[in-house]
Amino acid sequence: MDGSYPARRQVVIPGELLDERGLKPGSGTFREGGKIFAARLGIRSEGDGYVSVVPLGGRYIPGTRDAVIGKVIDAGPSHWLVDINSPYPAPLHATESPWRVEFGDTERYLRVGDAILAGVLAVDEAMHVQLTMADREFGLLQGGQILEISPAKVPRLLGRQGSMISLIRDFARVRMFVGQNGRIWLDGGPDDVAHAVHVIHMIEDYAPLTGLTDTVREYLESAYGRPATGPTERD
Amino acid sequence: MEDIEHIVKKLKLIDENGVRLDGRRFDELRPIRIEAGILKKADGSAYIEWGNNRVLAAVYGPREAHPRHRQDPAKALVQCRYNMAPFSVTDRKRPGPDRRSVEISKVISEAFERVVFTEQFPRTSVDIFIEVLQADAGTRCAGLTAASVALADAGIPMRDLVASCASGKIGGVVCLDLNKDEDNFGEADCPMAIVHRTGEIVLLQMDGHLTQEEFHKAMDLSTEAAKRIYELQREALLRRYASVAEDMEEPRGGVPEPPAGVDEL
Numbered sequence: 001m002d003g004s005y006p007a008r009r010q011v012v013i014p015g016e017l018l019d020e021r022g023l024k025p026g027s028g029t030f031r032e033g034g035k036i037f038a039a040r041l042g043i044r045s046e047g048d049g050y051v052s053v054v055p056l057g058g059r060y061i062p063g064t065r066d067a068v069i070g071k072v073i074d075a076g077p078s079h080w081l082v083d084i085n086s087p088y089p090a091p092l093h094a095t096e097s098p099w100r101v102e103f104g105d106t107e108r109y110l111r112v113g114d115a116i117l118a119g120v121l122a123v124d125e126a127m128h129v130q131l132t133m134a135d136r137e138f139g140l141l142q143g144g145q146i147l148e149i150s151p152a153k154v155p156r157l158l159g160r161q162g163s164m165i166s167l168i169r170d171f172a173r174v175r176m177f178v179g180q181n182g183r184i185w186l187d188g189g190p191d192d193v194a195h196a197v198h199v200i201h202m203i204e205d206y207a208p209l210t211g212l213t214d215t216v217r218e219y220l221e222s223a224y225g226r227p228a229t230g231p232t233e234r235d
Numbered sequence: 236m237e238d239i240e241h242i243v244k245k246l247k248l249i250d251e252n253g254v255r256l257d258g259r260r261f262d263e264l265r266p267i268r269i270e271a272g273i274l275k276k277a278d279g280s281a282y283i284e285w286g287n288n289r290v291l292a293a294v295y296g297p298r299e300a301h302p303r304h305r306q307d308p309a310k311a312l313v314q315c316r317y318n319m320a321p322f323s324v325t326d327r328k329r330p331g332p333d334r335r336s337v338e339i340s341k342v343i344s345e346a347f348e349r350v351v352f353t354e355q356f357p358r359t360s361v362d363i364f365i366e367v368l369q370a371d372a373g374t375r376c377a378g379l380t381a382a383s384v385a386l387a388d389a390g391i392p393m394r395d396l397v398a399s400c401a402s403g404k405i406g407g408v409v410c411l412d413l414n415k416d417e418d419n420f421g422e423a424d425c426p427m428a429i430v431h432r433t434g435e436i437v438l439l440q441m442d443g444h445l446t447q448e449e450f451h452k453a454m455d456l457s458t459e460a461a462k463r464i465y466e467l468q469r470e471a472l473l474r475r476y477a478s479v480a481e482d483m484e485e486p487r488g489g490v491p492e493p494p495a496g497v498d499e500l
Contacts, residue, residue: 011476013469014350014387015395015432028392030352037432039352039392041472056476058390059278059297061356087297087359126308127357152390 012038012053019051026052060086060151060181062129066120067138069146069179070131072112077104082118082131085148085181092118092131098139115141115185117177144175144187147197149204151182156212157203164203164213170228171220172196195223248405248417256417257286261410264400264460269381269471271388277364279389281471283381286414287371292381293364294389300360310353312360315344317378319367339375340365346379346399346428346437352392361391372418373401376426379438384468388475396468397437398461399428402453404445409452411460425450427457431465434458 012018020035029052030039038044042053062068062084070082070090078101080092092110094101099109110116117139121132133139149157157178158165165178174188174196184200186193199216217228249255259265265286274280277293300306317339319328332340343365351361363386365378376399383397403413405421418424423443429436445453 011473013396013472014393015430030392030394032394037394039394040390041387041476042390055390057279057388061297087299087356089299 010044011041011056012044013041014038018044018053023051024049026050028053028055054155055152057150057152060084062086062088062090062120062123062127063180064120064123066180067177068118068120068131068181069141069177069183069185070116070118070181072110072114072116075106075110075112077106080106080110082116084118084120084129084131084179085151085183086129088127088129090120090129090131092116092133096121096130096132096134098133110140115146117141117179117185141177141185144185145193147184147186147200149182149184149200151180153204154178154180154182157184157200159213164216167213167217167220167228168196168199171224172199195220246416246420248421249408249410253408255405255410257414259412261408262456262459264412264463265414267464267467269384269467271384271471271475277385277389279385279387279391281381281384281388283377283384285373285377285380286412287369288367288374288377289369290374290377290381291366291368292378292385293366294361294382294385294391295364296361296389297356297359297391298362300358305360306358309357311351311356311358313344313348313351313353313363314360315340315347315363315365315382317343317365317367317375319370319374323367323370339378342438342440343375343379343382346397347382347386347393349435349437350393350395350397350430351386352394355392361386361389370415372413372415372424373426375399376401376428379428380464380468384471387468387472395430395432396465397428398431398464398468399426399438400457400460400464401426402456402460404443404449404453409445409449409456411456423449423453425453425457427454427461429458429461431461 016038018036018038025031025036028040028042029036036051038053040053040055042055045052045054068084070084072080073083074081078094082090082092084090118131118133119138121130123129172192172195174186174192177185186196221227253260268284270282273282274293279294281292283290297311300312317336321328321330363382365382367374379399401424402411403421403424405417413424423445425441428438
C-alpha cells in the first residue's frame, strides 16, 4: 500500500459514472448516452482501453472454461445433474465424462452426493450450462473436505499470479483445488488442513485492513516456525 | 376511534410558525441512518432507521426461480415481500400477508424491476425481503430505500440506486415525510420512488386528495429529499466496503482473464 496506484481501489456503486471520454465498457458496466456507468458495486479498474468493475460480492455466474467444484444432485440415464453453487443447474453429459458410460449406467461412475472437479464447457445466452470432465485435470474428488467462500473472493484467494496459493502451499502440505464457484477442496494432514482452512477464513473475512499477503505469511510463519522459502512478494 | 374524534379537531399538526408536532419544518426529513451488509446468510442486506421506523431488508439471488412455471426464459423475476412484524405497531398486527402488504410488495417489486438488469439472469429470481420491525408511517419508502442498498450489497447489476420518500398535506400545508400522527390525521400522503441518475419515477402512490398545484409541490419536496436519501445510501455502501477496498488484490482489468482457478500441489 505505497499509494502507487491510488485510483485503482475506488469503490463504485451501481449507477456511478465511470467514464465519458472514450474508454470501452468492460464487465460490470453499461453504456447509456455515450457515458459508461457502473452496473454493480465493486472496485473500478481500468486497462487496455476498458473500464470495468471488479465485483465485491454476488452469486457465482458460470462462465465458459471456469473450473468448478460441483456436487452431483441427480443422475439421469445419460447425464448427471450437478450443483455448482450457481442459480443454474448444470448437466454433465455422459459423453463429457472420462469414462465410457453405457446408457442407463451413469450411477456406476458418479452417484448422487459425489463431489467432482469439472469444467464449464459452454454457457449460452439463455444461461444453459454444460459441464465437462473430459480432461486430465478434472475428476472425482475423494476424501478431503470442501469449504465454501464467496465467489467474488476467489481472485483474492489465488492472489496475483497465484501468489497467495503458492504461499499456502509453501507451508501447508495439502492438496487443494479452488473452483471459480467459490468452493475449495482440501486434503492432507489434519494440522496442515487446519492451518489452510484458517488462512482461507482469514482471506474471506478480510481480517486485516492492509497487506493481506503479509498477514497470511506472518500467520503461517508463526504456525510452522520457519520463514517462507518462496520469493517474498509484496502486495 | 370514537374517543379520539374530539382530539382531531383541536390537534394542530402544524402551527402558525410552520413548526410541526415533532419540531420539524415543512421541508425537513426525519433523521435517517442506513447500515449495509448486516445479515450474514443473505446475499445482501441493509438496515434503516428512519425516524421511528426500523426496517430490515435482505436480498437473495439471482437464484433458481420457484415455482418453476413462474420462471421467465428471457429474464429474471424481481420478487419482493414486504412484511410487518406483529410487534411493529401499537396494536398487534395480525401476522401474514394482507391486502396492504401484498400491494406494497407488488409496487416495490415493480419499482426494482425497472432498475435491475433482469435480462442478464434468465430463469432466475431476485428475492427481496423487507421486514418492518417498528412502524411510524413511511415504511414502504424506508423499506424500498433499504432494499435498494441491500440489492447493491448483494452485487446485483442494476442501473442505479432507487431512493424513496413521501410528502403529504397536513393542516393545509404540503409537508415532507409525514410521521404517524401526521399521516393519520393529515389530509394526504403521497409516497414516491425515484431513480437518482435519470430522474425516472418508479413508484408513485397517493392516499387522500391534493390539488394539482399541491401535488407538484409535494413532488418537488420528495425529489429534493430523495437526493439527500441517495447520498445516505451511497455513504452506507461506501462505509461498508471502504476497508475491503483498501485490501483488494490488484483488480484484474476488463480484458478476458486466463482460465485460472485450478491449482494442485
